[in-house]
Amino acid sequence: MADAIRIQDLRKTFRLGFIPKPRPVLKGITLTVREGEIFGYLGPNGAGKTTTIKCLLGLIRPDAGAVDIFGRSSLSPRSREELGFLPENPYFYDYLSAREFLAFTADLFGLARRDKEERIARLLALVGLERAADLPLRKYSRGMLQRAGLAQALINEPKLVILDEPLGGMDPLGRKEIRDIIVRFKDQGKTVFFTSHILQDIEMICDRVAIIVGGRIVKEGALSDLVSERVLFTEVTVAGVAAEAFGGLGESLSVQGDRVLLKVFEEAKVGQVLDLVRDRRGRLVSLSPRTETLEDIFVETVTRT
């Protein structure tokens, strides 16, 4: 499979302030995103995620290194012909309606009139803004702006979609809808590169992830390789047995009425807990093994770095 994005030893130092003080933001980023995959780019605030995206879009000139999009340098406007971008907080001309704004972005791609109208109608329906299409954007909620932003990112039917925090500010229903749209991109053969603070979303839809901390990639790989199937502990909720009876078998997390929530670390002890409940004529309410999550990996990586 060809590479949609190839970043080689990308470095950037900002010099800001009246007496410019160098602040290295990217310290040699190297990563590759293959065509057709959904790639999650994670990192704590200030790690360099948005700066990497700005280098991809040619908004920032790298000090060193190379950034290619479908084999073209990101500094060339042609590299953005097959790219769609949704910024973190979509900033648009708030006096325009979504329909006018989409028409404007279509003009920037030089779309013919008939194509333009057809695509605008289709995108407004895709993001669920048909009824608000003629309202000025200043009257939109944050979630609606995010949808308008997603629509403008898709106006050129891009092969690569870059989304900076696409799920921020959305309600749970809206988040699910956008998540479904992103997953559909994969079915259509599009490549998605996106950042998010909501790790469950990344875990749900990404094929591969990279974790950036302090301007360096500290972990990269397929989600299945990074997140193991190993059971970390098992949460057991039982009723009708006193918490003290489980001493040594597990950690009692909470007691509510006659219900006890236990955290059992060894798999062998789970059986002993169940035997004890049976012997004491108690009742098993729930049992859920907790495997490693992306959040665990992220927290561990960031803390260690």
Add this chain to the structure above:
Amino acid sequence: MKIAAIAGITFKEAKRDRVLYLLFFFAALGIAASRVLAVLTVGDRVKIIKDVGLASISGFGILMAILIGTGLVYKEIDKKTIFTLLSKPLHRAEFILGKFLGLVLTLLVMTAAMTAIFLAIVYAHTSRIEAPLLVAVGYIFLELVLITAVAVLFSSFSTPILSSLFALAFTLIGHLSWGLELILRKMGPGAGRTLVRALYAVLPDLENFNFKTEVVHGLPIPPAIYLSSFLYGVCYTAFILGLAVLIFRRRDFI
């Protein structure tokens, strides 16, 4: 197409700026007040109306170009709308040219409206449309185009307040630099003359676009002067825009 799209959105944006209408109101007031001045002053009333009217169009046009122009590019950066624009296959030069043309279009509409009021007032006194006045207005507009380019240049790397001050300074210097030409005529050869010549070559001479006196007093203007002034305006504007593109191309948008 892309430049036209940027110009269109710039025109829409400028149209929403209340400062534009405030300046237009005062310009209209200034043009109308020329009638009052004509009554109060000794001399040819029509000439005074023409003088004050043209000065109002020029003065308020310059203020429009500076006050709207210096905020245009800065606003895009400050409001971060530029992220959405430059993430499209758009050359930064196309962005600058679009912004420039959008403002030029705004000024064209404003100048046309001010001129219509001015010609109506002159018509009320002379009962005829005086075409030569349009020549003077045309060159005022050319000056506004150049000042717009200067405003866009400063706006591409500075804040609106500083840009306004720089653009205003450019305009003032431009209207006073003809003094250097006088000095040159009286200076003998030497290093001083070379320095003054170099300074005169670099500094703008906006008096090249000032045909008010000739038009108001009906003095003859050689066609070569029209042409040289026109070429001067076009070349200087192209130079300033080139500089703006050069600076803007190297900018990082953090």
